[in-house]
Amino acid sequence: MENSKIEWTHHTFNSWIGCAHNSPGCLNCYAEAMMDKRYHRVKWGKDGTRSRTSESYWKQPHKWNRKAAERGVTETVFCASLADVFEDRDDLINWRLDLFDEVIEKTPNLIWLLLTKRVDVAAKFLQFRQVPSQVWLGQSxxxxxxxxxxxxxxxxxxxxxxxxxxxxxxxxxxxxxxxxxxxxxxxxxxxxxxxxxxxxxxxxxxxxxxxxxxxxxxxxxxxxxxxxxxxxxxxxxxxxxxxxxxxxxxxxxxxx
Ligand code: SF4
CATH class of the missing domain: 3.80.30 (pyruvate-formate lyase- activating enzyme)
Incomplete structure (x- = not known):
């Protein structure tokens, strides 16, 4: 696929990096192994750190959207492979709003596959929002x-x-x-x-x-x-x- 090594999506986007275990599936989290243990980019866990990705990186979905629009197609974006969009932390509230307001809402030719292990937080967040139809919600x-x-x-x-x-x-x-x-x-x-x-x-x-x-x-x-x-x-x-x-x-x- 175009901008992802993952077979089931065209693109992968991480608004930030870092997460905490929340399921038996997290035991051998590859994102933690890579971004904490190997590259020391963040500290994993509830009391760890989160790192927002760069401004230029945040522009990429707009580029994918433009290209998809030119071709008259829709393409999928898996979000996120190195974090959980619905992790419940105060420092992520504004980043999550930015993701929805500045990126998802403005990229109608992209289908956003938001994969979480925190459906309760997702429900709370989505409850009072008009959610664009190109948002798909996934749970592990x-x-x-x-x-x-x-x-x-x-x-x-x-x-x-x-x-x-x-x-x-x-x-x-x-x-x-x-x-x-x-x-x-x-x-x-x-x-x-x-x-x-x-x-x-x-x-x-x-x-x-x-x-x-x-x-x-x-x-x-x-x-x-x-x-x-x-x-x-x-x-x-x-x-x-x-x-x-x-x-x-x-x-x-x-x-x-
Ligand atoms: S929710 Fe995903 S990214 Fe977060 S610790 Fe679990 S496996 Fe890793």
């Missing part, structure tokens, strides 16, 4: 417990935004998504040196549940420790050519 779900708590809350927000999506990654156990209110579902196993195993039957089950509910599903990767397939060459299990044919499902919703 790794365990059944998270699913049971989060899905009813997401369902309440579905009419407020352009679409709802789930990111079931890293998938840590089988999930029953029977009450699924989503317009799109992304799933995959965990990657990295400390990755936890992901049984491909869990991924197949999500694929089948989405199919029954007529929800497009995107299988991103089988993870670094996939169970139920022969050893893969790709470290993240992200090369679909190596997978059993039935797992090669990479569907997109109709955005708009």
């Amino acid at each position: 779900i790794c365990t059944q417990r998270e699913s049971d708590v989060v899905i009813p809350k997401l369902a309440k927000l579905q009419k407020k935004v352009g679409g709802i999506f789930l990111s079931c990654e890293p998938l840590l156990e089988p999930l029953d998504l029977s009450a699924l209110p989503a317009n799109w579902c992304i799933t995959g196993g965990e990657s990295g040196p400390s990755a936890r195993p992901c049984d491909v039957t869990w991924i197949r089950s999500i694929r089948d549940q989405c199919k029954s509910a007529e929800i497009p599903v995107f299988i991103k990767q089988l993870g670094s420790k996939p169970v139920g397939v022969p050893k893969l060459r790709s470290a993240k299990g992200g090369d679909a050519e190596e997978w059993p044919q039935d797992l090669r499902v990479r569907e997109f919703p109709v955005f708009g």
